[in-house]
Amino acid sequence: MSRAIAVTVIGVCAFAPVWADDDTEEQQAAPAQKPLHDIPLGPFRVDLSGDLRLRDEYQEGFDVRGYRSGVTDNFLLSRIMLNLDLRFDPDRHIYLQFRDAHSFGSGLRRDDFKRSNPLDDVMDIRQAYFEWRQVGGAPLDLKVGRQQISYGDQRVFGPGLWGNTGRYAWDAGKLHLDTSRAWIDLWAGRPIENRPERWPNREFAAPTAFVVYGGLKKLPCRFDLFYAGKFDGRKLTDGESGRGDLQSHSVGFQLQGQARERFDYTATGIRQFGHYGQDRLDAFGFNGAAGVTAPIPWRPRLAGQFTWGSGDRDPADGRHGTFDGVFGGADINFYGDMNLFYWANLRDYEWDVHLRPAETVRLAVEHHTYSLDQARDAWYSTSLAVVRRDPTGLTGKALGHELNLRIYWQPRKGVELMPGWGHFFPGPFAKANGAGDAATGYFFQASWALN
Numbered sequence: 001m002s003r004a005i006a007v008t009v010i011g012v013c014a015f016a017p018v019w020a021d022d023d024t025e026e027q028q029a030a031p032a033q034k035p036l037h038d039i040p041l042g043p044f045r046v047d048l049s050g051d052l053r054l055r056d057e058y059q060e061g062f063d064v065r066g067y068r069s070g071v072t073d074n075f076l077l078s079r080i081m082l083n084l085d086l087r088f089d090p091d092r093h094i095y096l097q098f099r100d101a102h103s104f105g106s107g108l109r110r111d112d113f114k115r116s117n118p119l120d121d122v123m124d125i126r127q128a129y130f131e132w133r134q135v136g137g138a139p140l141d142l143k144v145g146r147q148q149i150s151y152g153d154q155r156v157f158g159p160g161l162w163g164n165t166g167r168y169a170w171d172a173g174k175l176h177l178d179t180s181r182a183w184i185d186l187w188a189g190r191p192i193e194n195r196p197e198r199w200p201n202r203e204f205a206a207p208t209a210f211v212v213y214g215g216l217k218k219l220p221c222r223f224d225l226f227y228a229g230k231f232d233g234r235k236l237t238d239g240e241s242g243r244g245d246l247q248s249h250s251v252g253f254q255l256q257g258q259a260r261e262r263f264d265y266t267a268t269g270i271r272q273f274g275h276y277g278q279d280r281l282d283a284f285g286f287n288g289a290a291g292v293t294a295p296i297p298w299r300p301r302l303a304g305q306f307t308w309g310s311g312d313r314d315p316a317d318g319r320h321g322t323f324d325g326v327f328g329g330a331d332i333n334f335y336g337d338m339n340l341f342y343w344a345n346l347r348d349y350e351w352d353v354h355l356r357p358a359e360t361v362r363l364a365v366e367h368h369t370y371s372l373d374q375a376r377d378a379w380y381s382t383s384l385a386v387v388r389r390d391p392t393g394l395t396g397k398a399l400g401h402e403l404n405l406r407i408y409w410q411p412r413k414g415v416e417l418m419p420g421w422g423h424f425f426p427g428p429f430a431k432a433n434g435a436g437d438a439a440t441g442y443f444f445q446a447s448w449a450l451n
């Protein structure tokens, strides 16, 4: 990095710093508990841990696939994760994670999901890798096998663990280099498809990912730079100008920091280019948020946030302008709790109020206003399927708005209870291109770390 860029980054960090939002705790907490620790087993010392999660969901006007007027679904989700960490020595270990996911009562059947099943998968292997830290005494770690790989706020590379089976696990080989000034990951891999009728799960035939992700140290905020290549050489990618390969290159940054314990911010920017079938790929993604927390009872945090995923301006110009979210999750807290939207052809203006009435209780009230980025491109679901489209662009861009409420309560260590409610108010675009009913959802989730 040139000195000029470094100075600019430090300047930006020092000016803005922060982010205190802990809404991704749920996703990050998964394998943390180690109640049965250091058990001798042959050449290993073994750590056992796990967690159990139950969630009841009621959905009206949508289901797990997205917005659908007239549809109602009501189901219970269960998920168990069991983790075994087998250590040869302090630097070498094998990590196994088994995950069992079920749904009860849903109107959706297994064949409603042509690809990965987001609800059900019978006790499968979610992670199984070998890691060797500081190979030969060098500042180099090697990790090979099935593994979760996520970074930063998980918006660009996420595990997507809100979903019952989880969105991203990888069969990958990864090198991690750590120095006093920076760290860098280099890896290649393919994502895993969750299928209840298959054991063990297999990787998708495509895409293949090549990623370089690094962070600079000694800055007043977190500052990461990355490259993500996404390739599919099967000639199945349908562009406006014809079918061909996918060669997608994403280059971007993410920064996150806070200042005087009161102000927080985060920003992510991505440029995406390459080829999409016979088209030229030319897309952008951006997210920026700023919040302030008042030092008074309940510690109210007010925040504003804007997310932009570019859309395609002209469906016949041979240029593919729809951003694809790279390898991010579509979890709650990104584009609304009801998962009706994704980071593609989207502008999402968000206001948040977060309160902490007690040490163990958090309350979130969040409001999103959505519009299309480009009127002639589609409203996309979290799996990038077309929900509604007006190729003429005459019905405008206004998708609607959504209000979300969530309460997090940790009555004791390792236990979390979370009720939530959401309502989507459809806008003119939604109403003009099909049945445009309002949608309502609620959930109640309980999770336990297993001891």
Ligand SMILES: [Ca+2]
Pocket (backbone or CB within 6 Å): 121, 122, 124, 194, 195, 196, 197, 198, 199, 200, 201
């Ligand atoms: Ca399976």
Ligand SMILES: [Ca+2]
Pocket (backbone or CB within 6 Å): 240, 312, 313, 314, 315, 316, 317, 318, 319, 320, 321
């Ligand atoms: Ca186009």
